Amino acid sequence: MAKKIEISNLRVRYGQKEALKGVSFDVHKNEILGVVGPAQSGKTTLLKVINRTIEFIPGARVEGTVTIDGDNIQSIKNVNELRRKIGMVFPLPVGLPLSIYDNVAFAPRAAGLRDKSKLDELVERCLIQSALWDEVKDRLDSLGTKLSGGQQQRLTIARALSHQPEILCLDEFSIAVDPVTTMRIEDVLKELRSEVTIILVTNLVQQARRLCNRTAFILNGDLIEIDSNEVMFSDNPAQKMTYDYVHGNFG
Amino acid sequence: MSTSATTSPNPVTLDPQTRFRETALVRRKKFTEKLARLTFLTMTLLMIFPLLLIVSYLIYKAAPILSINFILDNPVRGMRAGGIWPAFLGTLYLVGISLLVSAPIGVLAAVYLNEYARENWFTRIINLAVVNLAGVPSIVHALFGLGAFVLFAGMGRSILAASLTLAIMTLPVIIASTKEALGAVPTAFREACWNVGATRWQTIRRIVLPNSISGILTGIILQVSRAAGETAPIMFTGAVFFKAIEKGDIFAYGLFDQSMALSMHLFTISTQVPNVPEALPYGTAVVLLGTVLLVNALAIVLRVYLRSRKKW
Numbered sequence: 001m002a003k004k005i006e007i008s009n010l011r012v013r014y015g016q017k018e019a020l021k022g023v024s025f026d027v028h029k030n031e032i033l034g035v036v037g038p039a040q041s042g043k044t045t046l047l048k049v050i051n052r053t054i055e056f057i058p059g060a061r062v063e064g065t066v067t068i069d070g071d072n073i074q075s076i077k078n079v080n081e082l083r084r085k086i087g088m089v090f091p092l093p094v095g096l097p098l099s100i101y102d103n104v105a106f107a108p109r110a111a112g113l114r115d116k117s118k119l120d121e122l123v124e125r126c127l128i129q130s131a132l133w134d135e136v137k138d139r140l141d142s143l144g145t146k147l148s149g150g151q152q153q154r155l156t157i158a159r160a161l162s163h164q165p166e167i168l169c170l171d172e173f174s175i176a177v178d179p180v181t182t183m184r185i186e187d188v189l190k191e192l193r194s195e196v197t198i199i200l201v202t203n204l205v206q207q208a209r210r211l212c213n214r215t216a217f218i219l220n221g222d223l224i225e226i227d228s229n230e231v232m233f234s235d236n237p238a239q240k241m242t243y244d245y246v247h248g249n250f251g
Numbered sequence: 252m253s254t255s256a257t258t259s260p261n262p263v264t265l266d267p268q269t270r271f272r273e274t275a276l277v278r279r280k281k282f283t284e285k286l287a288r289l290t291f292l293t294m295t296l297l298m299i300f301p302l303l304l305i306v307s308y309l310i311y312k313a314a315p316i317l318s319i320n321f322i323l324d325n326p327v328r329g330m331r332a333g334g335i336w337p338a339f340l341g342t343l344y345l346v347g348i349s350l351l352v353s354a355p356i357g358v359l360a361a362v363y364l365n366e367y368a369r370e371n372w373f374t375r376i377i378n379l380a381v382v383n384l385a386g387v388p389s390i391v392h393a394l395f396g397l398g399a400f401v402l403f404a405g406m407g408r409s410i411l412a413a414s415l416t417l418a419i420m421t422l423p424v425i426i427a428s429t430k431e432a433l434g435a436v437p438t439a440f441r442e443a444c445w446n447v448g449a450t451r452w453q454t455i456r457r458i459v460l461p462n463s464i465s466g467i468l469t470g471i472i473l474q475v476s477r478a479a480g481e482t483a484p485i486m487f488t489g490a491v492f493f494k495a496i497e498k499g500d501i502f503a504y505g506l507f508d509q510s511m512a513l514s515m516h517l518f519t520i521s522t523q524v525p526n527v528p529e530a531l532p533y534g535t536a537v538v539l540l541g542t543v544l545l546v547n548a549l550a551i552v553l554r555v556y557l558r559s560r561k562k563w
């Protein structure tokens with residue numbers, strides 16, 4: 001298995017509070033890696049390190065290395081180039097105060113794409129992939145902020161796909177989305193696996209079980225275990241804590 | 252989660268006959284609500300009442316003299332007759348030039364402070380300075396303008412020196428109000444943009460500025476009335492008691508000329524010149540107030556228009 005992301009000895013502190021305490025693992029190319037763990041265990045922090053938006057948080061300190069395709073992300077000169085490689089979907093949907101079309105076209109335009117027909121094509125493809133196209137195709141110029149919460153979340157996913165990322169990170173994306181739509185998006189993720197590498201942070205252990213090739217279990221900033229789903233969700237994973245967590249008798 | 256009516260600890264209140272009956276508590280709440288409403292309404296009316304009184308009193312007193320020629324004529328007979336053209340035009344120049352200077356600088360500084368600057372001791376000092384400068388009395392700005400522009404920069408007492416003094420006076424308030432308008436744009440929008448690899452400037456231009464422009468403009472335009480009303484800063488730096496200019500000529504002043512101004516003219520004819528007919532100062536006040544109200548009304552229209560296009 002080719003390695004897409006290599007994380008080694010990653011430590012993150014917010015002031016005194018240590019959010020990640022030296023975790024190391026790889027993300028394979030074209031896999032869906034699940035990341036599970038209770039609240040406050042550092043899952044969101046991990047994603048913010050990967051696209052370097054952690055730099056916007058005053059007082060956050062990062063140690064250790066993260067490489068993508070072998071390149072240390074700290075040594076990438078143009079940080080926006082890095083962020084364009086990565087699609088990010090955070091738990092709370094954010095429709096930008098622009099039209100639905102412009103929401104999706106925002107990133108490609110920021111990257112310099114001006115060709116109208118290419119943009120049209122891209123917007124349509126991203127909206128189809130995020131299972132939103134059928135609902136909005138007749139009103140692409142109405143405001144993204146006026147969509148329902150679940151629709152805005154799918155718009156956020158469309159935006160995350162719009163700059164054609166190599167890596168897609170989803171952080172509890174299904175919080176604001178109804179179960180039927182969640183299933184549709186999960187199907188899309190399975191298809192996307194052939195093109196992109198996906199990191200799926202989720203509170204729903206069953207979602208990780210359904211969808212992921214491998215799953216990592218993080219607890220209070222420590223990586224407890226990472227393995228293929230067959231092992232993680234079997235009756236005897238390496239750590240007893242893993243067993244307890246995925247079977248819901250934790251704590 | 253479902254608790255059926257039969258197992259409820261107080262089944263009486265769930266009886267549809269009595270459930271919505273007015274109790275003493277409900278009546279008391281209603282009364283308090285009414286009282287609060289009335290109090291707030293009274294306070295609002297108390298606010299409006301003096302304003303209406305002042306405006307109507309001014310117009311009543313000024314009525315005999317108000318005409319278009321009152322605005323377009325020079326004062327004559329030792330400022331005891333004629334119009335106010337040099338003062339009116341002077342105020343337009345002073346306010347216009349000062350805002351032309353302070354608005355761009357103020358907005359750009361606020362964008363830097365709110366969007367680019369990291370929180371450290373340097374930006375904390377600047378923010379503290381902005382807040383404190385906004386509270387400095389205008390007479391202090393006047394002295395600063397006299398020292399810095401008139402004497403040190405060698406501009407002499409001139410429209411330019413006076414305008415720059417007014418600009419210094421309005422700058423901190425414009426910075427503060429612009430920062431507030433920018434801060435009202437949710438951070439989540441910025442983060443969403445950064446997440447897809449947009450630069451800070453792209454984010455500011457496409458998202459932050461379009462959604463804060465109404466607040467920014469309102470803050471700037473509110474400074475018009477402040478700049479137009481001040482006497483001290485311009486008295487020290489470029490305004491004169493009397494100066495006749497070409498009637499109705501809007502290019503009558505140069506940057507390095509001295510000029511009259513409405514606020515100072517009002518002060519002069521009401522306190523310094525004897526035997527001025529009563530209608531004259533009132534007329535001047537009406538023109539000053541009218542100009543300011545007109546600009547403010549424009550601001551409100553603009554604000555309503557821009558807010559109607561607000562996108563979240």
Ligand SMILES: Nc1ncnc2c1ncn2[C@@H]1O[C@H](COP(=O)(O)OP(=O)(O)OP(=O)(O)O)[C@@H](O)[C@H]1O
Nearest residue numbers: 014017018019038039040041042043044045046057
């Ligand atoms: N901006 C911040 N400033 C200070 N501390 C933070 C910040 N963000 C996160 N933390 C702390 O870092 C730790 C990990 O937070 P993180 O958001 O990564 O957890 P999480 O696993 O995503 O939790 P959840 O499942 O609730 O989303 C927590 O203890 C949290 O309090």
Ligand SMILES: [Mg+2]
Nearest residue numbers: 043044045171
């Ligand atoms: Mg989280």
